[in-house]
Amino acid sequence: MTPKRSVSTEDVAALRELLRATDAQLVTPEEEEAYTQSIRRWSRAAEKPAGACLIPRSAEAVSIALKYASQQGLDIAVKGGGHSTAGASSTDGGLLIDLNTHMRTTSVDTDKKTIRIGGGATWGDVDSALAPHGLAAVGGTVADTGVGGLTFGGGFGWLTVKYGLVVDNLLECTIVLADGRIVKASSTENEDLFWGLRGAGQNFGVGIDFVFQAYEQGKMWAGFMIFPPVPDIITKVVEASNKIFLPGVDGKSKATGRASSGLGFVRPPEAGFQTMFFAAVVFDGSEEEGRELFKEIVDLEPVASTMAMVSYENANKLLAPPIGARVSLKGSSFELPIRPDFILSILESYAKFTDKVSDAKGSQIMWELLDPTQIIQVSNSATAFANRGRHFNIAIAPLWWDQANDAVCRQWSRDVAKLLKTELERGSAETAQSEDGWVGKRGEHGASMVYGNYDQYEERSKDVFGGNYERLQELKAKYDPDNMFNKLFAITPKAGT
Ligand SMILES: Cc1cc2nc3c(=O)[nH]c(=O)nc-3n(C[C@H](O)[C@H](O)[C@H](O)COP(=O)(O)OP(=O)(O)OC[C@H]3O[C@@H](n4cnc5c(N)ncnc54)[C@H](O)[C@@H]3O)c2cc1C
Known part of the structure; x- marks a missing residue:
């Protein structure tokens, strides 16, 4: 595979000439406003200085630029929504293809x-x-x-x-x-x-x-219930959630087809940045039915609640982290039942960290509960997504503002992820060592137990794609043999295919 290189002034001139008949823009750092907008990422910690940014309006412009980049061995990155916190849509000196500015029709x-x-x-x-x-x-x-x-x-x-x-x-x-x-x-x-x-x-x-x-x-019963971080209350919320989402003998839970929830910690400005425990709930049905299903949690009388009937569009605005911060998303998996004591131990780590690094008080951890019936109807080999099972995601999201805190925030999320991984493997006979040395738990039907969209650093491609990796290597050799698309869980093309 050819090593990739940065964009030179000659490349910019050549690309501009090739793109002349299209309505695409090719911007360099000199065109400050458009360039800054293109390299902007949701997490400021994920921004990198591209050599040039292609801002296309058509597939044809992208095609011209990619052909040139392939022939010349240019490093490329593709920006969709720009939310990857690992820099996967950014390039240091290469050609950025920014779809986010115009290709949103x-x-x-x-x-x-x-x-x-x-x-x-x-x-x-x-x-x-x-x-x-x-x-x-x-x-x-x-x-x-x-x-x-x-x-x-x-x-x-x-x-x-x-x-x-x-x-x-x-x-x-x-x-x-x-x-x-x-x-x-x-x-x-x-x-x-x-x-x-x-x-x-x-x-x-x-x-x-x-x-x-x-x-x-139709509308959904959705919102947040906020509780003080009192061990007895947290224990009751966790136990109630286990009851709602654990499947019964027929394999179905009380949440089947209707409910998702998130449990976690925040330090909301409205609460004077005090640590709080929350239950976010989205229930597809009436308020009356929702209250019945989540009764044990509702009855604990949250100190604040935003639960209301809302449109799906507004349910997708419930979680709205601030724009302009530095964020580093890291993930882990968990299985039910959640142990309240374990949640309490993570609360301790969260409170300690956000007390010590006061710039990171906007950080969050969320255990994401849902009914997985629909996910596991499809096998782990039916699509490249190899992480289907009766397990769930945890999002660890340190959020800070000062670049000087990059290392300490990232390290904290690694440390928490390690604790979560140990909890996942607790007492498990299924822990396996893969041939390249990764030790981890595989889920039912070989589920990788790693969600790549949350685990965008440290985890390796083989861990994310599990049993589908070899087939993906063959596809890579067919469609991207020179590994142009290499920024996130790059797959090594199969040799001799
Ligand atoms: C605040 C927040 C909330 C999230 N919520 C969820 C959630 O509810 N559910 C969930 O599953 N995940 C969630 N995620 C994780 C999310 O799936 C990943 O961050 C994902 O990478 C975001 O996609 P993007 O297009 O915005 O990112 P980008 O940074 O633009 O891209 C991420 C990767 O995808 C590639 N890419 C993007 N678009 C294209 C394209 N059109 N063509 C080719 N390659 C492309 C990029 O090159 C890069 O490798 C969340 C992340 C954050 C930060």
């Missing part, structure tokens, strides 16, 4: 109940295009997260309990390959590529647009 087919959406769109764009038609698509839980990265890595959202992962609702994707070819992938066209895009998509090309299934969707 939406087109809704109300007869088929589908939406076609540009590769740089956010889930907020999807929600606001579908809502006027009474429709919604399975998407991320935070409106300003990008469609591209979230979809290519799998995608969990509030509607996952009804319709599965985001990739399970992807019908078609138009993609520009490393050699500049513009192709479609679906269940009837380039099926092998379509398999790979659903879980490892960031490895294969530039996603120009995505077509998703949408559904009629």
Whole structure:
């Protein structure tokens, strides 16, 4: 594989000439406003100084630029929504392809109940295009997260309990390959590529647009309940949550098809930055039914509650971390039942860390509970996403403002992730050592137990893609043999394919 290089002034001149007939812009640091906007990331800690930024409006412009970058061995990065906190959509000196500025158009087919959406769109764009038609698509839980990265890595959202992962609702994707070819992938066209895009998509090309299934969707009972960090209360909330989400003998939980929840810690400014414990709930049904299901938690009388009947669009605005901070998302998995004592031990770590680094008081940890019935209806080998099982995600999200705190914040999330991993493997006979030395737990049907979209540093591609890795190596050799798309869980192309 050719080593990748930075963009030179000659490259900028050559690319501008090649792109002359298109309406794409190619900006360099001299065009400060447009350049700064292109390299801007949701987490400021993920920004890198690109050599030049292509701001396209069409697949053709992307194709021209990719062909040139492939021939010249340029380093490239692709920006969708710009939410990756690991810098996966940024390049230091290379060519940035910024889809987020112009490639966000939406087109809704109300007869088929589908939406076609540009590769740089956010889930907020999807929600606001579908809502006027009474429709919604399975998407991320935070409106300003990008469609591209979230979809290519799998995608969990509030509607996952009804319709599965985001990739399970992807019908078609138009993609520009490393050699500049513009192709479609679906269940009837380039099926092998379509398999790979659903879980490892960031490895294969530039996603120009995505077509998703949408559904009629009414209001939901949703919001936050905030509790003081009192051990007795936390224990009761955790035990009640276990009862709601643990499956019964028929394999179904009380939450089946209807409920998702998040348990975690925050230090809200409204509470004078005191540590608080929260339960976020999104229930697809009436307030009366929701109150009944979550009765044991509601009856604990939260000190503050925003629970109300809201549209799906507004449910996706419940979690709205501040823009402009430095954030480093790290993930882990957990299984039910959650041990209250373990949550209390993590509370101690959270409070200690945010007391010590007062700049990081906006940090959060959230245990994400949902009913996985729809997810596990699809096997771990049916799509490239290899992490389906009856386990759940935890998001560890240190949030800070001062660059001087980068190392200490990242280290804290690593330390917490280690504790969570130990808890996951507690007493497990299934802990396995893989051939490259990774020790971890595999879930049912070989689930990798690693969600790549949350674990964007340290975990390795083989850990994320588990049993699908070898098949992905063959696909990589076919569609991106020179590993142009190498910024996030890069797959080594299979030799001699
Ligand atoms: C606040 C926050 C909330 C989140 N909530 C959820 C959630 O509810 N559910 C969930 O599943 N995940 C969630 N995530 C994780 C999220 O899925 C990842 O951060 C994801 O990478 C974001 O995608 P993006 O397009 O915004 O990111 P980007 O930074 O733009 O890209 C991330 C990766 O995807 C690639 N990529 C993006 N778009 C394209 C494209 N069109 N073509 C080719 N490659 C592309 C990039 O090159 C890069 O490798 C959340 C993350 C954050 C920070």
